[in-house]
Amino acid sequence: MDIPFLTVAELGRAYETKELSPVEVTRALLDRAATHDGKLHSFIRVTEDVALAEAKVAEAEIMAGKRRRPLHGIPYGLKDVIETAGITTTGHSKLRQDYVPREDAEIVRRLKAGGGVLLGKLATWEFANGGPSFDLPWPPARNPWDTNRLPGGSSSGPGAAVAAGFMPVAIGTDTGGSVRGPAAFCGLAGLKPTYGRVSRRGVFPNTFTMDHCGPLTRSAEDIALVMQVIAGHDPADPSTEDCPVPNYRAALDGGVKRLRLGLVEGWHEGPGVHPDLAPAIAVAVAVLRQFGATIEPVKLSSLRDYTDCKTTISLVELYTIHEPDLRTRPQDFGRILRNHILAGGLIRAEEYQAALRWRTALAKEQMAVFQRVDALITASARSIADIADPDRISHGIGPSITQPFSISGVPALAIPCGFSRAENMPLSLQIAAGPFAEATVLRIAHAYQQATDWHRRHPLLA
């Protein structure tokens, strides 16, 4: 068995039949990371002792017939803005390089209760926002498909680590596309759940009103398995909704027959878009149509509008989070994040309020569309992964194809749908549905992945 590239579902079955054990898998993945991560920088910290201890406990429980599905004995990693009791949580920043939380984030508590095995804390853009930056205490992560390229961000380490075969699942955070972007650039599945579906308590904030935690995995099926563990109401996180968590795995097999899908016009084609992207999306749509979905064109506001609205709100909220450090130690931030925070400090209250009113209008536009279609289809990124260039300072506020669903807070999933011809880099499909319709999104993605093998491809590390 090719342990590094087994899915969560496959590992679970191998544990069930005793073909593999959690300790054996954990040891193999730690060894692989030790061999290859020097080129990828996906880890901030490997938690080897914790991992082996948790794997031994999981193994003993499984051997004793005390199986905690579906993540029991499954290795995972955490973006390093997610707090872990007794383990440094840096935010990939000089400002917190020695910060050791006393409590686990709620999502970590749930993963531990589910029997997960923590392999380590993973690279991020600074505080899940400023990057890619080359002026931080740790280098930016690299893309396993081409180490001259970046894995996207801000969940850069989670994207790189899962794609490299260091772990089958990593938890990232997504404010404007920070799970879906790395998933797209690294050939993975990545879900931004509905705002309020997964607790953010104990996760360093970026934009209070748009922060989400979400998983990156190899398949839609694995996303469903992880969501079963991490989703649900947290009374201590006022953003979470107290509504039932469906059986995501059971919902996967519904197929797409008679589903109405809206293909968004104009977002994944035109200037600035990789020339192989629109054809890849067209082929993916043809696959879904072949299995019985009906497709109709949908027109929404421009990406420019969505991005302007999202970024204005984000920058102001970002400033409120970092203001004390900006006043006392501005030189300790990376240049990109510092400029973002400064910009947030210059945006006036009426401009923030105008953006909030715009957000309502833009979200209503999408909700109206979800009255007539079950899901929206577009790309997850308009380009392939960028070349890593320390001399290129980008503040990243150009039109983004992930941010429309950050504005509306609805679930949106990235899955691979091909590769660029010249560069052999992943291309990605994005599927979004109405609030709390994660099961619909995953069902469509699973049907697509039953008919294609893009998610089965993985990079070869030298």
Added chain:
Amino acid sequence: MPNDLSHLPPASADEIRLLVKRAGLDLSEELLQQFIVAWPEYEAMVRRIPRGWAYTDEPAHIFCPIRVGGG
């Protein structure tokens, strides 16, 4: 119909310095220079925000008292 402020001229370097000062921020000349280079892109973005919303156009964040207590 909302309109925007994108017709306004970009702020000069001196105006950006003044904005930073009025925000009460004290930056070294090096960091200030980096920000002066970056600000025009942010400024253009903020000026594209539609203005002139109707009184009935509610912002996205609505205060919900029941949630304040963690309910």
